[in-house]
Amino acid sequence: MYESLERAAESKWDAPWRTGVVETIRDRSVIATPISEYLPERVVDGRVALVGDAAHAQTPMTGAGFEEAVIDAAALARELGGADDLGAALQRYELLRIGDMRDRMAAGASFSRGFAGV
Ligand SMILES: Cc1cc2nc3c(=O)[nH]c(=O)nc-3n(C[C@H](O)[C@H](O)[C@H](O)COP(=O)(O)OP(=O)(O)OC[C@H]3O[C@@H](n4cnc5c(N)ncnc54)[C@H](O)[C@@H]3O)c2cc1C
Structure with a gap:
């Protein structure tokens, strides 16, 4: 997952921000929280x-x-x-x-x- 995140960051962010984002991912100092959303019809x-x-x-x-x-x-x-x-x-x-x-x-x-x- 980190590798694909790093590739995405490299392609999506422009310099100089790219360096910071990529380094953060390489350092593993990012956390990820899966997000679930649910729109109820009834409860x-x-x-x-x-x-x-x-x-x-x-x-x-x-x-x-x-x-x-x-x-x-x-x-x-x-x-x-x-x-x-x-x-x-x-x-x-x-x-x-x-x-x-x-x-x-x-x-x-x-x-x-x-x-x-x-
Ligand atoms: C990263 C993050 C940041 C958030 N920040 C905010 C914020 O700033 N402000 C805000 O208002 N809300 C925030 N929320 C949302 C908030 O935490 C939830 O909306 C809220 O906790 C929902 O309360 P709940 O009682 O419905 O569910 P939960 O708090 O999830 O409680 C459900 C409980 O049921 C237990 N449980 C699950 N399955 C079973 C089982 N089979 N048997 C017995 N017990 C079980 C779980 O262990 C848990 O204790 C954030 C959520 C996340 C993930």
């Missing part, structure tokens, strides 16, 4: 509800994955609190959150594409 099925990254993994570039997970958990707790009908409460949770989940994930994906120049 509830029967008695199962997803929150956080399991529901809507988004690029760390948003800097908001933790916040979104907490908002999910709070919304879920609010809807479940005192609910007689579990299924209806989970459906309300999904309805409340799915729009924001999709918007934030899509915004992050768009930002990533722009950043990577693809």
